[in-house]
Amino acid sequence: MDGNDNNSGNKSPFAIKKISWDGLKITIKLFRYILPYKGLFAAGMLFLVLSTATSLAFPKLIGSIIEVIEGKSVYTINQVTILLFVILILQALFSYFRIYLFTLVSERSMLNIRSDVFSRIVTLPITYLEQKRVGELTSRITSDISQLQGLLSFTIAELFRQIATLVVGIGILFYTSWKLTLFMLATFPFLVVASVFFGRHMRRLSKKAQDELAAANVVAEETFQSVNVVKAFTNEHLEISRYTTILGRVVNLSLYAAKFRGGFASFVILALFGGIVGVVWFGAGLVQAGEMNLADLFTFILYTTFIGASISGMGDLYAQINKTVGASERLFEILGEDPEIQFEETANMPAAKIDGHVSYNHVHFSYPSRQDLPVLKGITFDIRAGEKIALVGYSGAGKSTIIQLLLRFYDYQSGQILIDGKPLTEYGISEMRKNIAVVPQEVMLFGGTISENILYGKPSATPEEVYDAARRAHALEFIESFPEKMETIVGERGIKLSGGQRQRIAIARAILKDPKILILDEATSSLDAESEKLVQIALDELMQNRTTIVIAHRLATIRKVDQIYVIREGQIVESGTHQQLSLIDNGLYANLIKLQFEATETL
């Protein structure tokens, strides 16, 4: 499965595809998002037809003016001019409604696609999301969807207009003078062949430039995301040169492409006007021979320019459709992935009623991305409801992995995890996660107020409950010291909270969630004594009457737990209370204690 998933990422970024039938079908499938607005869309189409018709009537009317000048018309110049104005006004009105209606439909349907793609992304399993870069996922809901929007608000109209101009225009031309039409059409193959040739090459170049630009964006994004690391390593210079190197490639490619685009534009001018000169020459002969009148020649030339412009625009249009098909395929790939949970479930599913008895029986696991490397090799332990245990061991031993399995981020390969005697897999993912709260090592706060951040634990909580949770987490001490109190903005654009303060917010979140099972991933860095004491008191409060698993990094804090499991290379090598384990001669736990003790001594 994973291999297949990766395949799409391995395709050469420069591979240029023809618009495939399958791709088109996918794009058409996305049109189901327009269905709710089909009335508006049909009205837009009507205005498109009308505005195209009025623009096609234009050359005919100019021809009529010539007829008036030649004295061959029953109308006066003023009458024809008024008609021209009426047509102009109508065209302006029709275009206005066409643009407005198409934009309305595209904005509304894009809103739905965007939110569907976003909800699909957040409900996809971690295994899928891990393979993607954040920038890649972001560009799905930004540039790919904008591309589709372009299709709706611009490309469809252009496509229709150009095809209509071509078909109706050539029809009128045949009607006016079939001889001149055949002559004119004979010059077209040049334009068409050259358009196809140049168009294909241009697409290849612009795809390359786009890929390079995307790579540059990834560099920029990664730099901004970890700007602290960049600065701490004084690697600004490295990042700037990484970015400018890629930008240089983008510019070179674009300049190379510009040469072609320039050449193509010159060619179009030559071919188009050359064709017109040819038509004028041939047509003038026909007029002289009395086979055609002057007004028809005028009309003819105007239609020819319209048609020529349509044909030369076809290449661009093809490229647009090609890009849209690509974007739809990528969007559909995401929409076609199976989510781990239904989006409605995350909001509405109540927490499973459990006591919190957790047992692991011979659990074996390796990560999907590294299947050959067993990470857990037969983990067995039992935590009765309300008991507290700690997982201890060197970095990389598998402690966090044990927790990730409980949260169902991944599925284990063999063995069993039971909650209250029932296999974990028999519970719904959401109903089980609603019973678990995690106080992570690094607390991440969302941009917003403190109260919003605490509410993250239970979005339906009342302000009193939030206040109470903050009090029990000993967070009120610092929250009350801010002038805006609970409404203080934190996160990227707000004030920065200290590590201990952020931890107490996370504890308040967990208190509000009121879970049966609690996971404490201890912060590796120690807090100052005062903060440490407050966090510890808050944690003691939180742990009461909950099954608790502590991933312990600083052993001083776990003396009170009921049982300690020492993990080494995916196996439990020692278990017992702090007392029992510290007495084992040359035991791993005893050694870890000694190491930490020595480390604190030397500080």
Ligand SMILES: Nc1ncnc2c1ncn2[C@@H]1O[C@H](COP(=O)(O)OP(=O)(O)OP(=O)(O)O)[C@@H](O)[C@H]1O
């Ligand atoms: N998402 C992942 N994909 C592949 N391998 C992973 C993934 N996460 C962890 N591992 C690997 O699994 C092993 C166990 O990692 P784990 O994070 O469980 O260790 P840990 O005991 O929690 O370490 P630490 O104390 O440093 O957090 C490591 O070898 C790690 O490289």
